[in-house]
Amino acid sequence: MKILVTGGLGFIGSHTAVELQNAGFEVIIIDDCSNSSEKVLDGITSITGITPLFEKMDLRDKSEVQRFFKKHSDIEGVIHFAASKAVGESVEKPLLYYENNLNTLIYILQEILKLKYSNIIFSSSCTVYGQADTMPITEDAPVKPAESPYGNTKQIGEEIIRDTCKVTPNLQAISLRYFNPMGAHSSAMIGELPVGVPQNLVPFITQTGVGLREQLSVFGDDYPTPDGTCIRDYIHVVDLAKAHVVAMKRILNKNNKENYEVFNVGTGSGSTVLEVISSFEKVSKKSLNYKIVGRRDGDIISAYADTTKANKELNWKAESSLDQAMKSAWDWEIKIRS
Numbered sequence: 001m002k003i004l005v006t007g008g009l010g011f012i013g014s015h016t017a018v019e020l021q022n023a024g025f026e027v028i029i030i031d032d033c034s035n036s037s038e039k040v041l042d043g044i045t046s047i048t049g050i051t052p053l054f055e056k057m058d059l060r061d062k063s064e065v066q067r068f069f070k071k072h073s074d075i076e077g078v079i080h081f082a083a084s085k086a087v088g089e090s091v092e093k094p095l096l097y098y099e100n101n102l103n104t105l106i107y108i109l110q111e112i113l114k115l116k117y118s119n120i121i122f123s124s125s126c127t128v129y130g131q132a133d134t135m136p137i138t139e140d141a142p143v144k145p146a147e148s149p150y151g152n153t154k155q156i157g158e159e160i161i162r163d164t165c166k167v168t169p170n171l172q173a174i175s176l177r178y179f180n181p182m183g184a185h186s187s188a189m190i191g192e193l194p195v196g197v198p199q200n201l202v203p204f205i206t207q208t209g210v211g212l213r214e215q216l217s218v219f220g221d222d223y224p225t226p227d228g229t230c231i232r233d234y235i236h237v238v239d240l241a242k243a244h245v246v247a248m249k250r251i252l253n254k255n256n257k258e259n260y261e262v263f264n265v266g267t268g269s270g271s272t273v274l275e276v277i278s279s280f281e282k283v284s285k286k287s288l289n290y291k292i293v294g295r296r297d298g299d300i301i302s303a304y305a306d307t308t309k310a311n312k313e314l315n316w317k318a319e320s321s322l323d324q325a326m327k328s329a330w331d332w333e334i335k336i337r338s
């Protein structure tokens with residue numbers, strides 16, 4: 001079975017391509033390499049022994065998207081990762097984000113509806129919940145007004161798919177709402193490659209640990225949490241990748257209950273920033289240079305998933321602990337700097 005992975009050279013996409021190949025699927029990757037590198041293909045190949053088909057293309061080009069799907073009309077499912085993901089940049093360049101993240105989704109939906117199989121998994125985000133009123137967060141928690149154009153593209157993306165599913169019984173879709181992905185493949189052949197100064201906690205920690213950054217700023221220690229720092233649900237990227245494979249199998253095997261479904265993908269437990277730092281110190285046996293600074297604008301206090309629905313319906317559960325995920329992130333950081 002041929003599965004298209006858009007953005008398949010990116011952080012989550014590349015790990016998903018590996019897990020799809022491990023599960024016996026044939027993978028085709030589309031990526032524009034704007035935030036990734038063709039070298040990632042070598043990493044995928046060295047892990048699985050199979051080089052996925054690859055087309056470098058810009059999904060904003062509608063005629064290119066049409067050409068691609070005409071050529072590959074035997075695609076049975078699409079996992080759509082390709083998107084811009086920098087929250088801060090999205091505030092500066094809203095139109096770029098709406099174009100990149102929504103036009104591409106619309107073009108893909110238009111084309112897969114012409115195929116024999118119209119199956120899609122969409123990369124959504126826990127950002128749709130904003131600061132949820134109760135923890136852990138279930139899929140029924142209300143979607144809050146987005147804090148950024150990036151977050152809004154995830155909300156609107158979900159709505160585009162839901163509305164299309166309503167009038168198109170042939171279309172089978174699942175949105176996966178990711179919590180905080182981290183880590184790397186255990187082989188250290190693929191991992192996260194942030195461009196410039198990392199905005200996310202874990203790559204900033206590992207880059208500080210390896211000496212690339214001088215000091216980590218911890219944004220606020222006066223939140224109403226046990227140690228005063230924010231709580232997030234950090235999920236190993238390989239566990240997240242596996243969730244995509246089971247979600248795709250669910251729709252391919254017609255085990256889905258409705259033609260549009262939503263699942264949280266997290267571990268179900270939250271960690272504070274200071275707990276993440278101590279996990280790093282434990283697995284790296286290094287002490288991290290950090291200091292507490294003021295709160296970061298837009299940060300929510302706490303977000304962790306209720307994963308009951310994914311556990312039951314997808315028969316999927318995150319397997320890695322925070323320490324295991326951190327060890328893989330650290331091994332990867334050391335590997336790319338050596």
Ligand code: WQD
Binds near residue numbers: 126218219231296299
């Ligand atoms: C985690 C915690 C920071 C950096 C991200 C995406 C968001 C969504 C979920 C995809 C927070 C603290 C961070 C640093 C710090 N993903 N921190 N010092 O904010 O949960 O959101 O994941 O859709 O869109 O942006 O993740 O890694 O930035 O922050 O103290 O240098 O670490 O304040 O509490 P966040 P993050």
